[in-house]
Amino acid sequence: MLTLSRAARLVGASRVALQLKIRSGELPSFDGMVSAEDLLRFYPDIRLEEDGGFEQVREIKERAFGRRVRERLLPSQEILSQRLYEQSTELADLRAHLQRYHAMMEAVRGRIRAQEAQPGMAALGDFLDAQLADILGSAAPNALDVMDDMLRVMSAHVTLRPSGHDFFVEGADTLLEAILKAGLAVNYGCSNGNCGLCKARVVSGEVRKLRPHDYVLSEAEKNQGYTLLCCHAAVSDLVVEALETGSAGDIPPQQIVARVKALQPLGEDMRLLHLQTPRNNRLRFLAGQSATLTAGEASAQLPIASCPCDDRNLHFHVARDAKDDFARQVFEALRAGDPVTVYGPWGEFVLRADSPRPILFVASEAGFAPIKGLVEHAMSLDRAELLHLYWHSTRPAGHYLANLCRSWAGALDNFRYTAVTEGGAEALVARMAREHDDLAAFDLYLAGPQGFVEDASKALARQGFPAAQLSATAT
Numbered sequence: 001m002l003t004l005s006r007a008a009r010l011v012g013a014s015r016v017a018l019q020l021k022i023r024s025g026e027l028p029s030f031d032g033m034v035s036a037e038d039l040l041r042f043y044p045d046i047r048l049e050e051d052g053g054f055e056q057v058r059e060i061k062e063r064a065f066g067r068r069v070r071e072r073l074l075p076s077q078e079i080l081s082q083r084l085y086e087q088s089t090e091l092a093d094l095r096a097h098l099q100r101y102h103a104m105m106e107a108v109r110g111r112i113r114a115q116e117a118q119p120g121m122a123a124l125g126d127f128l129d130a131q132l133a134d135i136l137g138s139a140a141p142n143a144l145d146v147m148d149d150m151l152r153v154m155s156a157h158v159t160l161r162p163s164g165h166d167f168f169v170e171g172a173d174t175l176l177e178a179i180l181k182a183g184l185a186v187n188y189g190c191s192n193g194n195c196g197l198c199k200a201r202v203v204s205g206e207v208r209k210l211r212p213h214d215y216v217l218s219e220a221e222k223n224q225g226y227t228l229l230c231c232h233a234a235v236s237d238l239v240v241e242a243l244e245t246g247s248a249g250d251i252p253p254q255q256i257v258a259r260v261k262a263l264q265p266l267g268e269d270m271r272l273l274h275l276q277t278p279r280n281n282r283l284r285f286l287a288g289q290s291a292t293l294t295a296g297e298a299s300a301q302l303p304i305a306s307c308p309c310d311d312r313n314l315h316f317h318v319a320r321d322a323k324d325d326f327a328r329q330v331f332e333a334l335r336a337g338d339p340v341t342v343y344g345p346w347g348e349f350v351l352r353a354d355s356p357r358p359i360l361f362v363a364s365e366a367g368f369a370p371i372k373g374l375v376e377h378a379m380s381l382d383r384a385e386l387l388h389l390y391w392h393s394t395r396p397a398g399h400y401l402a403n404l405c406r407s408w409a410g411a412l413d414n415f416r417y418t419a420v421t422e423g424g425a426e427a428l429v430a431r432m433a434r435e436h437d438d439l440a441a442f443d444l445y446l447a448g449p450q451g452f453v454e455d456a457s458k459a460l461a462r463q464g465f466p467a468a469q470l471s472a473t474a475t
């Protein structure tokens, strides 16, 4: 039996897609687990030589996310050898068991053959021979079992308590890096072993220190299993007790000097400012929040157009504006490698991470920036049954990342994208109500120019949309 997360990774589907199949009765499940046999019946095309279907989908997702090709690092040599040692021990144990069973079967077979003259014994002997021949003849390994074994060597599965959220730790990632990539938010500060804020208790499983840390855990804490998430990696599957935060108010403002990684035109009048924070000082924020950027003498507060799940990368969409000093810096002066001070995060426009509802994202013009962060966060969490993005822009080049939105829709079964090119906020709300007759069943995130946000909020209220399920921000 496989947990849903592991099954999803093995067959290259999202967890939500499997949940939908279970709910519709197509895929049987027992206590939230699915059997490898049922999974293979459903996904018969799993091939070992394809290096695992999950790899393919993950790559598509990462391309769709617009991430740089991440270094594909293996776990450290020590972690790999420890995992291999544990699998070899398990295998040796199984071999010993099999040999004992084999010897027992041979003994039983000998006794039956010795008493063949007794009634029924000859038939029993023939039956036993046929069964043994059958077992020996069907030696082909189950593809999912083999892939699952490989997955156990390459990554570790971690469950957080008390939330029950789970994720995989891959490559040379620390536990903190893996938590952030999974779209989860835990308490942390420096991310390099100084502050102790990422302290968490390992309830079961084994961790290994990846880097030295100045923060000293007391003997009592060590005995209770406490560890620093930012300095340790998972050797085996883990259960970890850690407090998760979903609220923007839990995050203190930080000031970090980041560097320009790239400046990329997004059409004529928009530019992607891609910053990277230092390895040992990342910005702690929630997707959808803003930050104040300062380059030279110019400052601006801008929505962060990426998600904490995107490692140390921070994206901002900067519109050309001759009267705005910061925009002029971005279009005329900034170069790769230049320092930019990031101060923040600000704002409460964040995902209701534990809400079970499907999600509508509504962006107007450059309101797409914070919405993009939320979409990426929702994809990393992989919990909502449906994500539908409406991007409203009546300007010819207004949908400046339409290809990205289309690639999300192509990569994920539960993602839809609608580019809206005409009408105002009211017409858009009416269209959503036509296309989703259960509109009130959604959470809705709305970002755009002040006037659009106000008009859309009023139109939603007239449609009877529950105010508690609406989050809005003016950009």
Ligand code: FES
Pocket (backbone or CB within 6 Å): 188, 189, 190, 191, 192, 193, 194, 195, 196, 197, 198, 199, 215, 228, 229, 230, 231
């Ligand atoms: S985040 Fe500061 S010690 Fe881990």
